Amino acid sequence: MKKYFESKYGYFTDDEYVITNPKTPKPWVNVISNGDYSIIVSQNGSGYSWRGNGSENRITRSFQDLIKDNWGKYFYLRDLETKEYWSLGLKPVMHDYDFYEVKHGFGYSIIKQVKNNIETELKFFVSIDNPVEFMEIKITNKTDKKKNFDLSSYVEWVLGNFPDEHREFHKIFVDSKFENNALYYDKLISSFLDEKGRHNNKSWDQIAFHAVSEKVKSYEGDKENFIGMYRTEANPIAMEEDVLSQKTGRYTDPIGSLQVEFELNPNESKTIVYIIGTAYKGKEDPKEFVKAFANVEASEKEFKKVVKFWNELFDKEHVETPDDAFNLMTNKWLKYQAISGRMWAKSGYYQVSGGYGYRDQLQDSLIFLPLDPSYTKKQLLLHAEHQFKEGDVLHWWLTIGNWGPRTKCSDDLLWLPFIANYYIMETGDYSILDEVVPYYDGGKDTFYNHCKKAIEKVFSRFSPRGIPLMGDNDWNDGLSAVGTDWKGESFWVAEFLYFILKEFKKFAEYKKDKKFIEKIDDVLENLKEAFNKYGWDGEWFLQATTDDFEKVGSKDNEEGKIYLNPQLWAVISGITNEERIKKSMYSVTKYLLKDYGALLLAPAYTEPKTDIGYITRYAPGLRENGGVYTHAATWAVWAYALLKDNEKAYEAYKKICPPNRVKDIDNYLAEPYVTPGNTDGPLSPYYGRGGWTWYTGSAQWLHRVGTNYILGIRPTLDGLEINPCVPKDWNGFKYKRTFRNSTYLIEVINNGCNIKEIYVDGKKIDSNIIPSFEDNKEHNIKVILN
Incomplete structure (x- = not known):
């Protein structure tokens, strides 16, 4: 087995990331999803589960704490002779161990450890096509004497939307029962409205279950009985009792624990399977799930299906280059992060999402194009359904309830034609333009007209100078005060629109939409003229103007003099001339391309500015405020490659390719096998620190610029x-x-x-x-x- 990019915490193999020291600088997790049911697993064995989305329908409890990493589905192994116990992950007991190793793979994580010559292997995964998660446990007695053990699970339930500030209220609505070797949980209240629009008068629409493949010795449904007052999960009172209290019902603080007992002869192994899942009332039968999956044979079969699914998907595209980091990320990790973490789970440890971002998951869906474009088509049609008849869209929407805020963001709606262009270039499938899709506020239209209306809506939002208006923000959400009065301009949106119009024209020609073709030609000409007249600042392009007509991203500004995106998209869009492109990209190289990638702007803002937005309220060098915002930093690779600047394109890529950061891993902190949302910039005392991994749009883009623009195919x-x-x-x-x-x-x-x-x-x-x-x-x- 070849090892790549080894550090004191672990290394890559071709198929896994192996953690050899669980005390990583931050939790290093895996996000595992089948598109419906999802889990997060940290190297400590912590994490949580949800179905649909991690905000509205949490199954097991979690609290966002990257320092403690102390919520999870835990397992306690107890030696019944010595009464010593330890957990199958480092958390929650935090015991000494003789060997500890974690393998994060594609669709699974395995924690293996040895203590007292007892070897345990805990495998987490989710069925590829059922709302069931598996915790397959293999225990091997490597001593020279017979050993007697019991094994107890521990799960704290949420069951829907269970906010911390209403925890004591919500818990009293949970009902539980033990039946035929399994625990079942119902919740008699939901945060969603009933059929007459009444709050707090509706039950949760699912039943949760927890089962095990062995005959249950005892069980527990009450947290106080398991943990004990003034104790923690590290030293629960249950581990001092012979059996669990077997208390369930509507008067408990709801947890789930199933305890089984077994013996092992020397060198004997035993496999035990625990499952957790949910079933929709009236549509799915929880008892059937338990019957089908709470056994070793089913676990083995389902795991093979998971491995097969990901291998077959990955196999559609494969690279072999002299750069191991490029290969490892492109072949598997970027695809897996974009699909399992971003598209399906829509969550990570740094951020939990309750739904779809209009621009976000549209961009993420590009990852499917070389793998299975039908997924991209499905996403395009879904997003078209969240457009209003006027052409504007929801900024985001929740997957349960299907509601969200109507956007005043100037770029959201344009991502629909942008992604549609790439889908059609990939597939040659013009028929999508004729698909009939409903509007969010009623009525329906062809997909072509959905895209056209998005463009026409932007046409109605131009300044008197002929530049698109900023609105609440453009792609850079942090510019949240620049144009809220619909007077401020976005020069980046001008470039983005110019790119889209050039591409969309061929679809208008296909539809023989003569009037719109004429309109496109007219806007392209005028937009190019206005952009070059008002957007050029002498050595680079402006980002914006404010409602009070002040420049943003100008040499005249004391801070935030130069922004990355308008320079890159001047190249990508082709809106300007070669001389200005060379000057602006020279400025990118000089001022923005730093040790860990291209900064989003420089210099960072050191004081809040009420006419710019919350970007200025981040600490200098943090996230968008003068840090490397990885999503945009990938576009730097694209721009350099279009200029055929091979070395700069590759340099901009290498600096943001995560395995390359293992050389200073204690400074970087983040997982080296997935892209971070951002890396701290030069003004941060933690320059080079990575953060906001997993749930970031940078994964798909790093894959795309690597294959489409460095490999150039x-x-x-x-x-x-x-x-x-x-x-x-x-x-x-x-x-x-x-x-x-x-x-x-x-x-x-x-x-x-x-x-x-x-x-x-x-x-x-x-x-x-x-x-x-x-x-x-x-x-x-x-x-x-x-």
Whole structure:
């Protein structure tokens, strides 16, 4: 087994991240989801479960504390002769151990430890297509004498929306019972309205269950009986009692514990399976779930299905480059983070989401394009359903109740046509434009008209100078006070719109929408002229103007002189001339490209500014305020690559590629196997510290800029474009990719920056566009650069 990027806390293998020291600088977690039911597992064995979303429908209890990491589904193993006990993860007992190792894999986590010559292995995973999580436990007696043990689970229930400030109120509505070797939980109150719109007059719509594969010795439904007054999970009174109290019902502080007893001969092993899950009332039967899954055979079968699912998905695209970090992240971890963590679980340890962000999960859905574009299509249609007839959209919406705030953000609505463009280039599926989709406020229309209305809504929000208005903010949410009176302008939105219009024009042509084509041409011309007249600041482009017509991101500002996004999107959009592009990107290199990636702005704001927004209220160098906001930092790779600046593109990539941070891991703190939302900038005393991992849109974008712009292989309507931008010290790379039902096996030999020859199945072609075969076959592509 080859080890990569080893640090004092762990290392990568091709299929897992292995933690060898559980006392990592911050909790290093895995986010495991099947798109419906999700769990988080930390290296300590802590974490929690939810169904649907982690805010509105939490199943087990958690509290957001990255210091303590002290909420979880815990297991206590007790030697019945010595009365010594320990937990199967480091938490909650925090015992000494002889060996401890955690393997975070794709769809599972395994905690293995040895104490007193007893080896335990605790495997967490979620069924790929059922609302059931498994905790498969293997215990091996490595002593030379027979041992007697009992094993007790411990779960504290939430069951829906169970906020801390109303904890004592909510707990009294939970009812529990033990029946046929399993615990079942109902909650007689829900935070959602009943059929007549009345609060607090509706039951939770699910039943939770907790079961085990062995015959239960005793059980517990009351927290006080298990923990004891003035004790903690580290030393529960239950571990001093022969059996649990077997108390359930409506008068408890609801927890769940199932205790089983067994003996092991020397060198004998035993596997025990615990499950947790929920069943929707009237639609699913909790007892059937228990019957089907609370056994070892089912656990083994379900685990194989999980591994098979992820392997088959990953196999659709594979890279082999001289850069191990690039390979590890691109082949598996970025895909897994974007899908399991961001699209499906929609949560991490740093942030819990209750639903979909309009722009957020649309961008994340791009990860599916080389894997299974049907998921991207599904996301596009879902987001179109959350658009109003006027063209504006919900900024976000909750998945339970389907409600959210109507956005006054200037870019949200534009991500619908932006992502639609990439979906159609990937698939050639123009038929999506004719799909009929309802509006959020009634009525329905074709998907084409949904996209068109989004664009037309932005057309109605231009300043007298011809620049799109900022509204509550643009992509940078922290610019929350720049344009709330609908007077301030966003030069970044001007670039973003310009890019979208150029691409969307071909769809208008497909629909023979002559009037809209004319409108697009007119706006493109005027927008380009206005942007270059008012947006240029001499060495770079402005970010915005405020409602009071003050410049943002200008040399005239004392702080926040230069913003990253308008410089990058000047390149990406093609809205300006070559001379200005060179100047503005030179400024990016000079002022923003630092040790850990491209800063979002510089210099950081040191005092709050009421005409800018909450971005100025972050500490200097923290998050968007002069830190590396990874999402935008990936776009720097894109811009450098478009300029064919191979070395700078690769430098901007390497600096934000997480495995490269293991060299200073105690400064970085965050998991090296997933992207962080941000890294502290130069003015922070913790310069280089990573944070907000897992739930960040940066994962998909790091994957995309790596494959589409460094490897330079990207879909077009006519086929796969080959345009590599790799560093000169690479001898080449191999790239396997599915595209429109064919598999492309691409080999690039790097002798320089330009394409010399391309061969398709042994025949030389004159174009750098590889045609779309759509024949369910493999095709060999050889590219020679000089």
